[in-house]
Amino acid sequence: MLNKISLDWTNIDTVFLDMDGTLLDLHYDNHFWLEYMPMKYAKKHQLSLSEAKEQLISHYGAMKGTLNWYCIDHWSEQLAMDMLMLKQDVSERIKIREHVEDFLAFLQQQKKHIILLTNAPSKTIQMKFQHVAIEQYFDQIISSHQLGLAKEQHGFWNKLHQQIDFKVQNSLFIDDNLSVLRAARQYNIAYLLAIHQPDSQQMAVDTEEFTAIKSFKQLF
Ligand SMILES: [Mg+2]
Numbered sequence: 001m002l003n004k005i006s007l008d009w010t011n012i013d014t015v016f017l018d019m020d021g022t023l024l025d026l027h028y029d030n031h032f033w034l035e036y037m038p039m040k041y042a043k044k045h046q047l048s049l050s051e052a053k054e055q056l057i058s059h060y061g062a063m064k065g066t067l068n069w070y071c072i073d074h075w076s077e078q079l080a081m082d083m084l085m086l087k088q089d090v091s092e093r094i095k096i097r098e099h100v101e102d103f104l105a106f107l108q109q110q111k112k113h114i115i116l117l118t119n120a121p122s123k124t125i126q127m128k129f130q131h132v133a134i135e136q137y138f139d140q141i142i143s144s145h146q147l148g149l150a151k152e153q154h155g156f157w158n159k160l161h162q163q164i165d166f167k168v169q170n171s172l173f174i175d176d177n178l179s180v181l182r183a184a185r186q187y188n189i190a191y192l193l194a195i196h197q198p199d200s201q202q203m204a205v206d207t208e209e210f211t212a213i214k215s216f217k218q219l220f
């Protein structure tokens with residue numbers, strides 16, 4: 001039996017939700033970046049798979065936590081490969097996490113302001129929404145690319161607050177990235193939750209100081 005995660009719903013009016021690894025299974029993204037891309041890259045440059053992985057992973061490492069890391073135009077240019085097209089190749093792996101739709105319907109029924117808050121650029125969001133029909137649940141869809149800062153970067157929440165109206169003390173934010181959650185905590189977002197197992201094909205992660213959701217059923 002899973003424990004219920006008790007939240008004071010009467011005190012929450014805005015719910016910010018991350019996309020990849022939170023509402024959607026991170027398996028797609030991990031598979032794409034760590035398996036499919038190296039294979040394509042190896043072919044293009046006539047490298048062995050392990051050489052391709054090594055080169056790409058060092059590329060990835062240099063970019064992590066910046067907006068460029070999440071930017072498919074940046075990667076298309078850097079690697080001279082059409083990332084959007086490549087992402088479509090393995091799109092059958094894009095999957096919604098179990099009970100997410102029920103949770104979104106619950107939030108809607110409770111009249112919460114539901115905001116998708118993602119580091120994914122709008123092209124990727126649109127591509128994913130062609131495979132998982134959850135777009136209709138959101139009152140707003142915000143990509144950090146619109147703000148010019150990634151969610152984990154200093155100043156992100158300030159910028160966001162200049163654009164949309166919410167109260168930190170009445171906001172819940174769910175994200176699988178601990179750096180992102182810590183930036184939100186610094187901004188005093190009252191309710192923060194992590195994800196126990198962002199990628200269904202990998203081990204669960206240690207979410208350190210954050211309570212982690214094992215199933216969205218725990219929330220309603
Ligand atoms: Mg995420």
